[in-house]
Amino acid sequence: MKTRLRCLIISLLTLGLMLSVTPVAFAGSDAPAAGRKLVALTFDDGPGEYADDILDTLQRHNAKGTFFLLGHKVRTNPDQVRRMAAEGHQIGNHTESHPHLTECSDAAIQQEVKETAQAITKVTGLTGTGDTGFYLRPPFGSYSDRVAAAAHVPVIWCTVDTGDWKYRSARHLVHYFGEQIQDGDIVILHETVESTVRGLDALLTKLEERDFQMVTVEELLKQRGITPKPGEILFGAREESCVRQFPNTGVLGGATLLRRLLVLGFPPAKVQ
Numbered sequence: 001m002k003t004r005l006r007c008l009i010i011s012l013l014t015l016g017l018m019l020s021v022t023p024v025a026f027a028g029s030d031a032p033a034a035g036r037k038l039v040a041l042t043f044d045d046g047p048g049e050y051a052d053d054i055l056d057t058l059q060r061h062n063a064k065g066t067f068f069l070l071g072h073k074v075r076t077n078p079d080q081v082r083r084m085a086a087e088g089h090q091i092g093n094h095t096e097s098h099p100h101l102t103e104c105s106d107a108a109i110q111q112e113v114k115e116t117a118q119a120i121t122k123v124t125g126l127t128g129t130g131d132t133g134f135y136l137r138p139p140f141g142s143y144s145d146r147v148a149a150a151a152h153v154p155v156i157w158c159t160v161d162t163g164d165w166k167y168r169s170a171r172h173l174v175h176y177f178g179e180q181i182q183d184g185d186i187v188i189l190h191e192t193v194e195s196t197v198r199g200l201d202a203l204l205t206k207l208e209e210r211d212f213q214m215v216t217v218e219e220l221l222k223q224r225g226i227t228p229k230p231g232e233i234l235f236g237a238r239e240e241s242c243v244r245q246f247p248n249t250g251v252l253g254g255a256t257l258l259r260r261l262l263v264l265g266f267p268p269a270k271v272q
């Protein structure tokens, strides 16, 4: 009896010790470890000639990204889109023809979004995130409450705009943005910019050194308890949580301006 009691006590102590150990991220595990800093790197304007290079680099780092794709390129590069999906990256909508959506009619916005979504679905069988459809990254940062309402999907802008298409410097990307990125950021990069492809490996290494885990936009928002709804514009999931915008509320005008000022760019640049 005494032996059984001793065994029970030892078992309970062992169990307690196991439970008190902080959870760690295992290599190959996609679920972020508790307390880990998260960032969502996004790649616009593909799929194109650098897609496989980017996918190889992400794979080496066990990192996930989000690719906002153009409909006409999805139709011409279906294998790369399938690879993105197969390797656990998120696929988003960057419209069919890359227009300034604020200058489009509601019907034209819907057509741009629909054509691209259909192209992605045809190639991958995917239909987007939950029942909200594919997230939309508006070209040129051309968005408004009207655009978001007409598109009727979550609109994803960013908290960090690297302006990589303008600076075209792998060094700037790694040394400046590698340090500036914060927990909860959504970062705009371009799949089509050669310096980004060249700098990505070092950027990921730097972010790993800073204890970041690279996740999809969907995963970042989910981990931070944010469920995007159609017609919402989202910037990121930084702790200050003033990065979320609700359409058509009116009262948030000042806060919206503040959020826009929080978007990090160096120096502020118009984006592609």
Ligand SMILES: [Zn+2]
Binding pocket: 044, 045, 094, 098, 139, 140, 272
């Ligand atoms: Zn673009």
